[in-house]
Amino acid sequence: MQKLSQSLLQQGKRIGFVPTMGFLHEGHLSLVDVAKKHSDVAVMSIFVNPTQFGPNEDYERYPRDAARDQKLAQQRGVDYLWMPEVEQMYPAGEQTKVVVTELTRGLCGPFRPGHFMGVATVVAKLFHVVQAQVAVFGEKDFQQLQVIRRMVKDLLMPIEIIGVPTLRDPDGLAMSSRNVYLNEEERKEVLGISQAIQAVQALLKNGETQVEKLLAVAKSILEKSPHLKIEYLEIVDKENLEQIEKIDRPARILIAAYIHQKRFIDNGALE
């Protein structure tokens, strides 16, 4: 892949990159559309990165379907699909980590120790191999997107990061490879997450800017789902992800919740 990229760059091609963990859905494929708009050659990677999963998380059972992914990627116009092995991404004796500090202290950070270090490290590696001029990420993992933006800015990486708004199923559920974990009843309860976000967005549009009040409404909606356990529910400054009391700057509502040990996250713009 590195040699291919070098040859593409020498031909003056602009590379657009979509890093994924596979089990592709329309959300991923919409990132391909954006990558193609900003480049000559679209590269997608599929790599279920072990280091961003905690010991009790779903690395082993994370859904995988390489044959289906290949077909979907090709149909959507991906020029090169790269599926590295764990041993290629983590050479024997590897001991180098990329750490983004402040941005990873809150939200998912404390609940998934090491997760963002795993993400930043693997994304740096993917970037070094693919050498793209532009990379496209979904806003669904909003904290991840901001961590990657920060890493790129701080490490002076020669790549532009584009965030793409979350795609949702008709019922409002944010598209996610992990949605296959849900049965019908669970799905109904998980819909409380997107409903809470939409309700807060609507209240803000009507002029309510007090975070305390907005969070109370979100909480009351989430609590209508009896098996849904809130991990966090926060409204933060969009840039530094720090909690705010009043929506007087671009902000974001972020929610993480569990149902029967299955974890879901979602977020929405408040601006």
Added chain:
Amino acid sequence: MQKLSQSLLQQGKRIGFVPTMGFLHEGHLSLVDVAKKHSDVAVMSIFVNPTQFGPNEDYERYPRDAARDQKLAQQRGVDYLWMPEVEQMYPAGEQTKVVVTELTRGLCGPFRPGHFMGVATVVAKLFHVVQAQVAVFGEKDFQQLQVIRRMVKDLLMPIEIIGVPTLRDPDGLAMSSRNVYLNEEERKEVLGISQAIQAVQALLKNGETQVEKLLAVAKSILEKSPHLKIEYLEIVDKENLEQIEKIDRPARILIAAYIHQKRFIDNGALE
């Protein structure tokens, strides 16, 4: 610099890079010779990186002479000399670190907390900006060289690292920008370091492979310098920098010592 590099790469040029902290001496300039041999365009950076100095170290008084450096670099055939500002290398709000773990636990690591994190982070940044195919470092900072090699390998950076043997003054002293700190008396004492290394290398050539014996000889030579305080004196495996008992693989002797609060390091191959 990033734009210049991109334009050079699009022209099919191979970039050779020599990162330095300036106050150039023949050691640095020999790195330029090597970089030129392996590339079409030689880029040198001069950046006294604040994050690799501890609070009680010599960041403020580290010797600087930009005008002289520019002249020397140009005379030696450096095509582009890049002297970034601290604010360019560390954007406001920066919070991303590159950490190499095992290799930085010993030798200079415990005596200079944060030093190698500062080195790895700034070198990653420099590499991202210059986008060279090859970078050249002196073996004088041997642990640093191995840390950078490891970082490049682990993060899959598309760059080749070349290490160049230490240049020495006729009396044996390893060339270093910090040698200007020394008066004549101190210099004589510091020569004990290179003499100890040479003595150990000679003993090995004569068949002595017991590390304990080799270190005892080195120690006795260092102790002839009354004001020289040994910080560490170690013989380690060349690759993983772990202490060994017998020289049965490529090894290295590394010494750090102080004289009147001025710190000097040196090392030599044992293979």
